[in-house]
Amino acid sequence: MHRLHCEQGLVVVLYNLIYRWQHWRFSQKANVTPVGPLYQQPVISRSQLFSNTRFLVIDCEMSGLNPKKCQLLSIGWVIIEHGRIVNATAKHLLVHADRGTGESSKIHGLLDSNIAGAKSVATVLMLLMKLIPGSVLVFHHASLDLCFLQKAAVENFRCPLLFSYVDTMMIEKKRLHLQGNVKGLRLAQCRQRYGLPDVMQHNALSDAVATAELLLAQASYLGKPENLRLSDMLLSCAH
Amino acid sequence: MVSERNDVEAFLVQHPPFNELSKTQLEYASSNILVAFSKSGSELLLDSVPGKKYKVGMLIVRSGSLEVRTAQGKLVDRLSSGDYLLADMITRNESDPWHVVVLEDCLYYELTDYALRSLSSSSNEIAILLESNKTHHVQSAATNVVSSTEPHVDQLVNDSYLSQLVKEVMSTNLISISPNASIRNAAGLMQLHRISSLLIQEDDKLVGIVTDRDLRSRVLAKGVSDAEAIKVVMTKSPQCIDADGRLYDAYLKMMSEGVHHLPVTRNSLPVGILTLSDILRANNTEPLSLISAINRADTVNELSAVAEKLPDLVVKLIERHARALEIGKIITAFSDGVTKRLLKLAERKFGAPPCDYAWLAFGSQARQEQVLGSDQDNGILLPDNIDIDDAYFKQLAEFVNNGLNSCGMPYCPGDVMAKNDKWRQSLNIWKKYFVGWIEEPSPHAVMHSSIFFDMRHISGNAELTRQLRQYVLERSKTNTIFLAMMCDNALLHSPPLGFFKTFVLETDGDHNNTLNLKSRGTIPIVDIARNYVLSASLNPLNTIDRLQAMAQTGLMSHEMAYSLIDAHEFIAGIRLAAQAKQYRDHQPVNNYLDPEELSSLVRHQLKDAFNVVRDAQAALRTRFGGGVI
Incomplete structure (x- = not known):
């Protein structure tokens, strides 16, 4: 019990430390870029209630797994407010690519020709950044999406994004770990455990919605909606 | 923005009442949907979510299942994927609000009340849904759902016989004669075969046709000698119809050409003949x-x-x-x-x-x-x-x-x-x-x-029969104990609550794999109608005729009688369709139906029909039952 408490304390300190560190490193630079507003936001408190939090659930499709060689193809997002996915906020944006889409297009069905009407990475990031202040971002397997988003931000604005996020994969991993289970952590596998339906199609938006539904399911199992806090959901800070 | 269909929209379009909406209405509904999740065992509170700025109008189950009970714990309904619930139904009765409990982890859609009401102004289906809930449960929903499909069904009946293939209806008894044969020989041949038209063929090729009417108008009336060659009076290169054509094509051709006989051809060789009376006979005669x-x-x-x-x-x-x-x-x-x-x-x-x-x-x-x-x-x-x-x-x-x-x-x-x-x-x-x-x-x-x-x-x-019937009608009318007993008997068979997943949902919460459409569907309506007519000495025997007579004499409200007529027609229609399928599949023909074979729309309509029957049974009990030991 005591050890658990220490760990909890450590996580709190770490979360705040990382935020301050990121803030200290980039806020000067950021102030003269479009990323600036993100650095002027107060840090989101770990004790904030789940039901009072606005979540921005994001999924990115890339041309491959290597951020050095590959790039963002599309991004989909949807907002959760008061524990409800607001379907009207669902957005699906295609990213204009310089290089051919390559192998990954076979999976996502995004062809070069489809991307012709797409927006530039900078435009997409600008639209996304408008929604970030006051929101907690949500990803499934955040590290991959973060790599691509931050790289794109640095390339375009010479400064990474600053935000808090939760990772449905990590929530699931911890839950399974507590149960002493090791099971698949892919999105579809996680969803199955909560009896969520099969997703009808695979694209950035569908997967973002699928992740949002997974988060709601996880939240209902983590605690009562009236006292579930962000700290229960492994709130982290992007870096 | 990518333009493919949103998953929510793709789900809604498969389920009533949304399957009736236009693309714009569907988009509007979808953009006013909020998605929520509740784990099994929890109670859904439709009106008291903290911080919620909207009122829920309708709840649609996406996955998992819910159960609705009255405050006394009586089962009202169970819902699974694709089923919906109107918030008004839950909160309608303030003293006895219904409870919605999650049976299995449930992902569900909330359609806002505002959006639901806006949709009702542009969509008939939604308006009917709300209206029927407000007034008398789902009763008029069934009326409207069933009767709104009626013209369509009638049209099908009328059209369907005309959509048969020409070759299925034509006469293949092909009688022909050479163009150089005499008119008398041709008439003799027609007389011999009792046919009203004769094809004229030269080297297998169809060159003309002659009919009874031609013989009258072109030979007798004109005084042409019967020794003349038939080619003189025949209709040359007659209008033909392909053997694989549809009856309505043939019918239209007859109407536009003003003829009653069409030679039927395949690869331009005559294979049969189609007459107007063949077409009339194809129409259910x-x-x-x-x-x-x-x-x-x-x-x-x-x-x-x-x-x-x-x-x-x-x-x-x-x-x-x-x-x-x-x-x-x-x-x-x-x-x-x-x-x-x-x-x-x-x-x-x-x-x-x-x-x-x-x-x-x-x-x-x-x-x-x-x-x-x-x-x-x-x-x-x-x-x-x-x-x-x-x-x-x-x-x-x-x-x-x-x-x-x-x-x-x-x-x-x-x-x-x-x-x-x-x-x-x-x-x-x-x-x-x-x-x-x-x-x-x-x-x-x-x-x-x-x-x-x-x-x-x-x-x-x-x-003899009239005397007996007269006697029975007079005796039964006045005997309230008898009528109450008949009423009890009529209430022995009650319809199920509806459907749950692939099962039939019973009022006690049990699930059945099959539904007897006779004892649970049509018989209760037959019994209700019999009870009423016996109480008033009405003559009709057929259930539909009885219900109409009941409405005319004010024995039953017009609305309820016609709801029952529609419910009867709908349930009996499904029973017949199931039997036709069993017959075609060489299965023994019975009254059982596997709910798995029902489409989502039919399940909803059947459920509405069952609700009508339940309402009518309640009315029957109030009128005739009670006071009997």
């Missing part, structure tokens, strides 16, 4: 031809050979979406015909009857509501005060009962047949039977006697 075949049969074997053709015809009618009411009447008309013919054959065999008698039909035959394989219920009514030669009537009854059995109307399992001595009696004894049932009713007796209260004259002296 087969029952008539079958009935005339009955009257030509001289033995039971010949009769049963004719009867073998009935199932095919009935299945065809069902598949052409003929109304259940009409199909019941057609099958019954056939049964009546067979019965009358058998009586005639029996009289031929055993000699003329020694005295007057009446042959009575009971139950579904009396109500003209038979289906394929309905069993026979009949009896003989004999005059009073006559020394009766019962041996004669016993022979006659056995002959007819056995004959009916070999013509596809199996023996009555309860032995309600004229060959049973008990049901071959004089008017006085029959009256005594009815008095016994009416004056000293017992639940058991009422259950077994209810079919006798549906009684129809088939053959013999109709005056």
Whole structure:
């Protein structure tokens, strides 16, 4: 019990430390870029209630797994407010690519020709950044999406994004770990455990919605909606 | 922005009432949907989510399941994927709000109240849904759902016979003559083959056609000699129709060309001929031809050979979406015909009857509501005060009962047949039977006697039947205990609550794999109608006719009577369709339905129909039941 408490304390300190560190490193630079507003936001408190939090659930499709060689193809997002996915906020944006889409297009069905009407990475990031202040971002397997988003931000604005996020994969991993289970952590596998339906199609938006539904399911199992806090959901800070 | 369809929209479009919405309406609904999740065991509170700025209008289950109960814990409904719930239904009764509990982890959509109301102003289906909930439960929903499809069904019936292929209807008895043959030879050939038109062929090629009318108008009226070559008066290069064409193409061609005969060709070679009367005959006149075949049969074997053709015809009618009411009447008309013919054959065999008698039909035959394989219920009514030669009537009854059995109307399992001595009696004894049932009713007796209260004259002296019916109607009308017993009996069969996943949901929360569409669907309506008409001495026998009479005389509210008529037609239609499928698949034909085979729309409509029946049963109980020990 005591050890658990220490760990909890450590996580709190770490979360705040990382935020301050990121803030200290980039806020000067950021102030003269479009990323600036993100650095002027107060840090989101770990004790904030789940039901009072606005979540921005994001999924990115890339041309491959290597951020050095590959790039963002599309991004989909949807907002959760008061524990409800607001379907009207669902957005699906295609990213204009310089290089051919390559192998990954076979999976996502995004062809070069489809991307012709797409927006530039900078435009997409600008639209996304408008929604970030006051929101907690949500990803499934955040590290991959973060790599691509931050790289794109640095390339375009010479400064990474600053935000808090939760990772449905990590929530699931911890839950399974507590149960002493090791099971698949892919999105579809996680969803199955909560009896969520099969997703009808695979694209950035569908997967973002699928992740949002997974988060709601996880939240209902983590605690009562009236006292579930962000700290229960492994709130982290992007870096 | 990518333009593919949102997953929420893709789900909604598959389920009623959203499947009726236009693309714009659907997009609007989808953009006003909020998605939520609740784990099993939790209670859904539709109106008190903290911080929520909207009111929920409708809840749609995406996955998992919910259960709705009254405050007293009575099961109202269970919902699974694709089912919906109106928030108004839950909160409508302030003193007794319903509870919604999650049975299995549930992902559900909330459509905002504002959006639901906006949709109701542009969508009929949604408006009906809200209106029916506000006024009288789901009653008028069923009325409207079913009756709104009616014109469509009628259209199908009318159109469907015209959508048959020409080759299925045409006459293949191809008679032709050379163009150089004389008019007299041509007329002789037509006379010989009893045909009204003759094809003129030269080296297998069709060069013309001549019809009865041509012979009249182009030969006789013009004074042309009958020795002339037929080519002089024939219609050259007549309009033809392809064998694979549809009847309506042929019909349109006949109308536009003003002709009654079309040669049918395949690869430009004549293969048959189609006449206007062929087309008219294709329009459901087969029952008539079958009935005339009955009257030509001289033995039971010949009769049963004719009867073998009935199932095919009935299945065809069902598949052409003929109304259940009409199909019941057609099958019954056939049964009546067979019965009358058998009586005639029996009289031929055993000699003329020694005295007057009446042959009575009971139950579904009396109500003209038979289906394929309905069993026979009949009896003989004999005059009073006559020394009766019962041996004669016993022979006659056995002959007819056995004959009916070999013509596809199996023996009555309860032995309600004229060959049973008990049901071959004089008017006085029959009256005594009815008095016994009416004056000293017992639940058991009422259950077994209810079919006798549906009684129809088939053959013999109709005056006998009229007297008995008159007597029964007068006696039963005033007897409230009897009517209450009949009411209790009618309430023995109640419809299920609805469907849950692939099961039938019972009022006690049980699940069944199959649904008996007769005992749980049509019989309760039949029983309700019988109770009302007996209480008011109304004459009609057919359930639909009874309900209409009940509405006209104010015995039942117009709205409820017509809701029941629609519900009956809908349930009976589904029962017939299921039976037609069983027949086609060479399965034994029964009344059972596997709910898995129902589309989501039909499940909703059936559920609405069941609700109508339940409401009517409640009204029946209020009117006739109660106060009986």
